Amino acid sequence: MNTDRKSPPVDAKSQTVSQGVRNPELRQAVEEIVPKLMYPLENMKGAVEGAEAVGLDQRATLGSGWPWLSRVVLLITDRRLLELSVRPMGRRLEGRVRTFPWSAVTTISYSRRRLQLTARNGRTIEWEVRLPLSQAVLDRIRNSAARLGEPFGSRVCNRCGSAAFSGGRVCSGCGAWVVDPREVASYGWTTPGAGLWMTRHPTLGMGRLFLELTAALGFGMVVLVSGSAPVLAAAVLSAAILLTLIKLESVRIARLVAARSGVGLRWSKQLWERLRTPSVVLFAVLLAAPLFFAGSMNTRISADLDFVVSDQLWSPAPEKNSENDPGIRSAWSHRDGWTVTVTAEALEPFTNFEDTYTWIERNPGDGFERAPIGDFETYMVVDPASTAGLPEGTTSLELHVLDRTGRDVHTLAAQSPAAAVSVRISEIKNLLRHAIWIDPREGDRDRGLPEVLRSQ
Ligand SMILES: [Zn+2]
Numbered sequence: 001m002n003t004d005r006k007s008p009p010v011d012a013k014s015q016t017v018s019q020g021v022r023n024p025e026l027r028q029a030v031e032e033i034v035p036k037l038m039y040p041l042e043n044m045k046g047a048v049e050g051a052e053a054v055g056l057d058q059r060a061t062l063g064s065g066w067p068w069l070s071r072v073v074l075l076i077t078d079r080r081l082l083e084l085s086v087r088p089m090g091r092r093l094e095g096r097v098r099t100f101p102w103s104a105v106t107t108i109s110y111s112r113r114r115l116q117l118t119a120r121n122g123r124t125i126e127w128e129v130r131l132p133l134s135q136a137v138l139d140r141i142r143n144s145a146a147r148l149g150e151p152f153g154s155r156v157c158n159r160c161g162s163a164a165f166s167g168g169r170v171c172s173g174c175g176a177w178v179v180d181p182r183e184v185a186s187y188g189w190t191t192p193g194a195g196l197w198m199t200r201h202p203t204l205g206m207g208r209l210f211l212e213l214t215a216a217l218g219f220g221m222v223v224l225v226s227g228s229a230p231v232l233a234a235a236v237l238s239a240a241i242l243l244t245l246i247k248l249e250s251v252r253i254a255r256l257v258a259a260r261s262g263v264g265l266r267w268s269k270q271l272w273e274r275l276r277t278p279s280v281v282l283f284a285v286l287l288a289a290p291l292f293f294a295g296s297m298n299t300r301i302s303a304d305l306d307f308v309v310s311d312q313l314w315s316p317a318p319e320k321n322s323e324n325d326p327g328i329r330s331a332w333s334h335r336d337g338w339t340v341t342v343t344a345e346a347l348e349p350f351t352n353f354e355d356t357y358t359w360i361e362r363n364p365g366d367g368f369e370r371a372p373i374g375d376f377e378t379y380m381v382v383d384p385a386s387t388a389g390l391p392e393g394t395t396s397l398e399l400h401v402l403d404r405t406g407r408d409v410h411t412l413a414a415q416s417p418a419a420a421v422s423v424r425i426s427e428i429k430n431l432l433r434h435a436i437w438i439d440p441r442e443g444d445r446d447r448g449l450p451e452v453l454r455s456q
Pocket residue numbers: 157158159160161162171172173174175176
């Protein structure tokens with residue numbers, strides 16, 4: 001097959017090519033491949049750059065890559081039309097060569113820069129080009145063309161010029177591995193960008209890898225800051241949908257690019273085969289890992305404590321220092337003239353209640369106590385040691401209410417003369433028995449007090 005193709009006289013051909021291909025790099029690539037493709041008595045009639053025609057629906061869809069993934073050079077000879085796929089930047093050949101013998105063509109139509117060939121078997125092919133020849137000339141060429149055995153649209157090896165590999169994965173002329181679109185596309189599901197690297201499109205491959213990594217990391221961030229089960233479920237569901245769409249798109253682009261490739265690099269194929277399993281595992285770990293730390297970085301307070309007080313013992317109090325402490329959510333005055341301030345804060349990222357409060361449980365001495373009060377899990381801290389800034393003989397009291405769902409700690413704090421500690425502790429516990437959860441209001445942390453309490 002290969003042996004009957006000898007270099008034709010170059011002069012006329014390269015002149016025709018140089019008229020039709022403007023980019024010098026691309027022109028050189030075309031001039032280099034032409035001698036491999038042409039039959040001895042075959043004559044070049046014209047060369048032109050164009051694009052495979054795609055429908056409007058395909059153009060509108062992301063991923064058709066039109067026109068960058070549709071570029072071609074068409075070579076018109078007296079025996080056939082040869083189509084060479086061109087890379088997106090238009091400087092090099094992509095690899096695939098297809099042949100359309102005039103003897104197999106029944107109709108040529110050209111209007112509005114669309115060239116359409118129809119074959120005897122009904123197949124059609126369409127390009128968007130500015131033809132260098134009139135349709136009348138093209139029809140004359142077709143009518144007088146010698147018969148060729150090559151099937152309409154069949155492929156020709158871009159390395160050796162053999163037409164003997166159609167359908168197979170290896171060129172029977174030179175033994176080169178031929179890129180198989182289905183095989184390449186399957187990497188779209190498993191290894192981000194691999195199909196594109198394999199077909200020598202590293203920039204596109206990096207783009208896909210970056211996109212999929214960004215999506216996975218974005219999903220991880222949402223999981224880490226998610227404050228509740230519904231938010232987490234929504235994050236997982238949208239990530240599943242988004243990732244499926246991205247993967248479908250990756251598969252589609254890989255298939256599109258692979259279909260336009262010619263012979264491939266064996267080492268590249270083998271390398272990616274070896275990397276397939278590790279990449280699947282890595283990506284699965286990347287997606288699953290944040291789930292184990294769900295909500296760890298949630299720093300928003302998910303609920304506030306409010307107190308239903310009706311016995312005149314407690315009343316809402318303006319807190320003097322609230323402007324200096326944005327953590328203060330409310331303050332409550334006891335009838336006897338002392339105040340309980342309620343603060344709230346989210347747990348630090350990647351910490352949990354067990355670690356944070358273990359020290360309290362390990363030191364069950366004076367003033368430390370863990371006990372449920374009503375529906376609330378609480379830790380009591382009475383700390384005579386922390387007297388900094390307090391009047392002589394005064395002790396600080398703290399009662400922590402753990403909100404495990406929201407990963408928040410709510411603290412009821414007060415001061416007490418040493419003699420009154422046990423009375424005030426029971427009063428605070430009594431206050432907590434009237435507690436309910438309410439929605440935290442946006443901006444309250446800056447203002448110190450909920451508006452409804454300020455007005456009183
Ligand atoms: Zn070959």
